[in-house]
Amino acid sequence: MNITVIGTGYVGLTTGVCMASKGHKVYCVDISKEKIDAINSGTSPIYEEGMDDLLKQALKKGLLKATLDAENSIKDSEVVFICVGTPSREDGSINLDYIKTAAETVSQNLNNYKVIVVKSTVVPGTTVNVVKPVMDKSKKSYGLCMNPEFLKEGTAVKDFLEGDRIVLGVIDDESEDVMRKVYKDFPQKIFVTNPTTAEMIKYANNSLLAAKISFANEVGNVCKKLGINVYEVMDGVGMDKRLCRSFLNAGIGFGGSCFPKDVKALISKGEELKEPMTLLKSVISVNEKQPIKMVELLKKHLNPANKKIGLLGLAFKKGTDDVREAPSLKIIDELLSLKAEVIAYDPEAMSNVKKIYNNKIILADNKEEVVKKSDAVLIITDWDEFKVPELYKNKIVIDGRKIKTNAEIYEGICW
Numbered sequence: 001m002n003i004t005v006i007g008t009g010y011v012g013l014t015t016g017v018c019m020a021s022k023g024h025k026v027y028c029v030d031i032s033k034e035k036i037d038a039i040n041s042g043t044s045p046i047y048e049e050g051m052d053d054l055l056k057q058a059l060k061k062g063l064l065k066a067t068l069d070a071e072n073s074i075k076d077s078e079v080v081f082i083c084v085g086t087p088s089r090e091d092g093s094i095n096l097d098y099i100k101t102a103a104e105t106v107s108q109n110l111n112n113y114k115v116i117v118v119k120s121t122v123v124p125g126t127t128v129n130v131v132k133p134v135m136d137k138s139k140k141s142y143g144l145c146m147n148p149e150f151l152k153e154g155t156a157v158k159d160f161l162e163g164d165r166i167v168l169g170v171i172d173d174e175s176e177d178v179m180r181k182v183y184k185d186f187p188q189k190i191f192v193t194n195p196t197t198a199e200m201i202k203y204a205n206n207s208l209l210a211a212k213i214s215f216a217n218e219v220g221n222v223c224k225k226l227g228i229n230v231y232e233v234m235d236g237v238g239m240d241k242r243l244c245r246s247f248l249n250a251g252i253g254f255g256g257s258c259f260p261k262d263v264k265a266l267i268s269k270g271e272e273l274k275e276p277m278t279l280l281k282s283v284i285s286v287n288e289k290q291p292i293k294m295v296e297l298l299k300k301h302l303n304p305a306n307k308k309i310g311l312l313g314l315a316f317k318k319g320t321d322d323v324r325e326a327p328s329l330k331i332i333d334e335l336l337s338l339k340a341e342v343i344a345y346d347p348e349a350m351s352n353v354k355k356i357y358n359n360k361i362i363l364a365d366n367k368e369e370v371v372k373k374s375d376a377v378l379i380i381t382d383w384d385e386f387k388v389p390e391l392y393k394n395k396i397v398i399d400g401r402k403i404k405t406n407a408e409i410y411e412g413i414c415w
């Protein structure tokens, strides 16, 4: 089938490349010439395991083309995926401007029947109340589907090709038939529902995962005071099949472009409907305090003022260069406000952090330099290269990620 994907961020590019890997002919549309050129030359603008290989194969077979030309791509396609960003506004509500612009572009170029697929994460009601009216303006026949993504940064390609299920929120049988054809060579089970339910599945999914993490952190904070290892507690809890062990790793809290934004957007939707989401507000509140606990533990051992504090890891999790909503940023801000000097290293995220702090922190060349030059070390991200117990010999270490160390003074955040 011919498919257009609008937006070449990590969701859009993953969708395009994975669809091409199944034999579809894909146009990846974006407004950034730089990104288009990179993709067409076989270099993915984002780092995702397996992405460059699949991209190169798709280009070689002539099954993928990145382009600025939305008009002709849409006209030549049977299916159009909308994969643009849905950032948060100041008040936590979702900004749908990019979705509206993409929908207008599709609507203006509807030359024959095609299925429009919203893949961006949008609050319940958006596909039917915002996207559909724009399509109706075209006076052409079309199909509509809300197809949420469940991709984790770092394993997006694998998650797309082998994830737990595919959710199709369709407006009619014809849209479902086309979408089943799109996904016919994917092994996952397909769950069919309406668009608004599909939108809520995505929000409920991310919110429950975030809730598991905040739950583990809250229990972990109490465990810390009782001298209990929360990882052992969660290993025991996770043996209950009703609960499942994953996403119960306590630590410095969740970051990234998804959990904080999606939970806040759902809270904001609840407010709008006069249904305050007390539980989810607490999930956010626990999460916001968690990184600061690292600094509180540090203060037990030294006064950070005028001391050099080393940070190992800056990305919100390993396997990515992404620092959006990363706990590291809160910790850096707190340390700088306490007049500490910060020296940090991350294998991937240094340039993104440099854009935020310029010369306010020292960016080291490697982990050894951080450890050597600092008065105490905070472990922020669990990159494999930091899992060397010897590295921390004779140091004060505050660990947010449960890494084994030979530190002289060691404090785990929740253990």
Ligand code: UGA
Pocket (backbone or CB within 6 Å): 121, 149, 150, 151, 152, 153, 154, 206, 209, 213, 246, 247, 248, 249, 250, 251, 252, 253, 254, 255, 256, 257, 258, 259, 262, 316, 317
């Ligand atoms: C998350 C979801 O896992 C995906 O299913 C979803 O598609 C995606 O958001 C999205 O909405 O696009 P992602 O943000 O890439 O994926 O990363 P996760 O691996 O889920 O981790 C999120 C955060 O939670 C990280 O900061 C991680 O360190 C933290 N985390 C995760 C914990 O603190 N403890 C855990 O047990 C698991």
